[in-house]
Amino acid sequence: MKMVQEEIRKGPWTEREDFKLNCFVGLFGDRRWDNIAKVSGLNRTGKSCRLRWVNYLHPGLKRGKLTPQEERLVLELQSKWGNRWSRIAHRLPGRTDNEIKNYWRTHMRKQAQEKKRGLSPSSSSSNSCLTSASNPTVDSLPFPKTGEESFYDTGGHDTIAADSLSFPKTGEESFYDTGGPEIIVSAEKQIEEEKAGENVYSMDDIWKDIALSEEKTIKPAYCSFSEGGSTFSHHALTSSSWEYFLDSLWRMDEEIGRRNLIKSPTGGQ
DNA sequence: AACATACTCAACCGCACTGTA
DNA sequence: TTACAGTGCGGTTGAGTATGT
Numbered sequence: 001m002k003m004v005q006e007e008i009r010k011g012p013w014t015e016r017e018d019f020k021l022n023c024f025v026g027l028f029g030d031r032r033w034d035n036i037a038k039v040s041g042l043n044r045t046g047k048s049c050r051l052r053w054v055n056y057l058h059p060g061l062k063r064g065k066l067t068p069q070e071e072r073l074v075l076e077l078q079s080k081w082g083n084r085w086s087r088i089a090h091r092l093p094g095r096t097d098n099e100i101k102n103y104w105r106t107h108m109r110k111q112a113q114e115k116k117r118g119l120s121p122s123s124s125s126s127n128s129c130l131t132s133a134s135n136p137t138v139d140s141l142p143f144p145k146t147g148e149e150s151f152y153d154t155g156g157h158d159t160i161a162a163d164s165l166s167f168p169k170t171g172e173e174s175f176y177d178t179g180g181p182e183i184i185v186s187a188e189k190q191i192e193e194e195k196a197g198e199n200v201y202s203m204d205d206i207w208k209d210i211a212l213s214e215e216k217t218i219k220p221a222y223c224s225f226s227e228g229g230s231t232f233s234h235h236a237l238t239s240s241s242w243e244y245f246l247d248s249l250w251r252m253d254e255e256i257g258r259r260n261l262i263k264s265p266t267g268g269q
Numbered sequence: 270a271a272c273a274t275a276c277t278c279a280a281c282c283g284c285a286c287t288g289t290a
Numbered sequence: 291t292t293a294c295a296g297t298g299c300g301g302t303t304g305a306g307t308a309t310g311t
Contacts, residue, residue: 012279012305034296050297051280086299097299102278109276276308287297 009043013052017042021049022057030054055096062094066103074100075107 013021024040030053033046042049055061066074070092077088085097085104092100 010281032296045281046296047282047298048280054298055279083300098279101300106276106278113275272311274308274310277306279303279305281303282301283299284301285297285299287295289295290293 007043008045010048013056017044018052018057021052025053025057030058055098060094061096066092066095066099070095071103071107074103078104 009017020040020042021036024036028036028039030050033050035046037044037046037049040049044052073092074088077091081087083101083104085101089095089097089100
């Protein structure tokens with residue numbers, strides 16, 4: 001059975017896509033995005049998948065507006081480092097470079113407008129923070145020092161963490177509140193049970209295997225995680241269990257679709 | 270209430286860097 | 291050594307929403 005290459009999808013992500021991406025990142029880790037994109041059948045580019053994961057789906061993400069302390073820090077670091085957004089984001093756990101970039105743009109625009117109107121820059125609420133001597137300095141803040149890994153630069157999943165298999169903690173009601181994907185839960189269980197297993201495969205082995213098996217049909221023979229010199233779990237997805245997994249995923253899709261239709265006939269986003 | 274404007278945020282694009290075969 | 295693929299970063303865009311007139 002030959003996979004027909006469908007058109008690459010663009011634009012806003014649907015809940016289904018998020019769900020699939022989450023599942024596949026949980027299985028394979030947040031590396032090899034092109035492969036994740038391919039294997040998941042998302043019809044998205046690897047780049048798009050990565051961006052969605054990093055900016056939206058990552059379990060460590062904070063939601064909502066930046067706190068005044070975070071705003072101060074962004075301003076201070078920007079004045080120190082310039083537009084090194086990802087570097088700045090490293091100092092703000094749970095915040096993404098995109099978020100910070102957006103905040104900065106908004107802030108600058110506000111400032112420009114105030115200047116235009118002839119207001120003194122010091123009247124800007126955020127601006128005064130920069131000069132305040134009572135503000136905590138960058139280095140005194142309890143954030144990771146530069147060079148440490150940011151929360152979202154995980155270097156791949158060491159384990160199939162429950163977080164990565166569940167969903168962002170947004171607090172908002174979501175499709176995955178609906179009883180949960182049992183297949184994922186049972187996969188986790190299986191992983192736990194097999195943690196002491198002796199057959200260990202690196203992610204590269206897994207991907208190679210996927211590449212090999214792709215000619216016939218897409219199904220990796222193994223699912224284990226070996227990153228940074230240590231392997232944390234060993235989990236073999238046999239062809240049949242892989243088929244079962246995918247099948248379950250697609251069936252979940254249908255279920256989600258049905259629920260969404262009932263919930264909001266107009267659709268989301 | 271209707272329209273205009275401002276704002277926010279998710280997503281895309283292009284380029285540069287890095288790792289690997 | 292080199293070419294290529296994958297990844298990360300910064301800039302930009304545009305849709306949706308909030309606010310003002």
